[in-house]
Amino acid sequence: MTTSPIRPLDDPATCCSLGSGVLNAEEAARYTSLFKVLADPARLRILSHITDDGCNPVTASELTVILGLGQSTISHHLKKLTEAGMLERRRVGRTVQYHVLPELFAELRTVLQTD
Numbered sequence: 001m002t003t004s005p006i007r008p009l010d011d012p013a014t015c016c017s018l019g020s021g022v023l024n025a026e027e028a029a030r031y032t033s034l035f036k037v038l039a040d041p042a043r044l045r046i047l048s049h050i051t052d053d054g055c056n057p058v059t060a061s062e063l064t065v066i067l068g069l070g071q072s073t074i075s076h077h078l079k080k081l082t083e084a085g086m087l088e089r090r091r092v093g094r095t096v097q098y099h100v101l102p103e104l105f106a107e108l109r110t111v112l113q114t115d
Helices: 025-038 041-052 060-067 071-083 102-112
Strands: 087-092 095-100
Touching (some): 025 041, 025 102, 041 060, 041 071, 071 087
Antiparallel strands (some): 087 095
């Protein structure tokens, strides 16, 4: 196994940029608010569960059982994720289903990607 040599921090070859380039103040504020929504363990668990099964829709009741969290806690986090544009809420008969909106996550990946 070969390892690449560690370059000094002042070496221009070690520098990289974000995939989206330089952010203006409005973009930075927007991404900050989105990352704050993600900065909650319960929300990350909810998202990881939904995306683990091919992004199939899930109900709050299913998440309550699977994650062992209370109905009000799950509902609160689903509301935050939906308001942020990360999930979509659909009524199917008497049931409400949630599913991931992948476009926003693609955008967030682009912001974090380094060139």
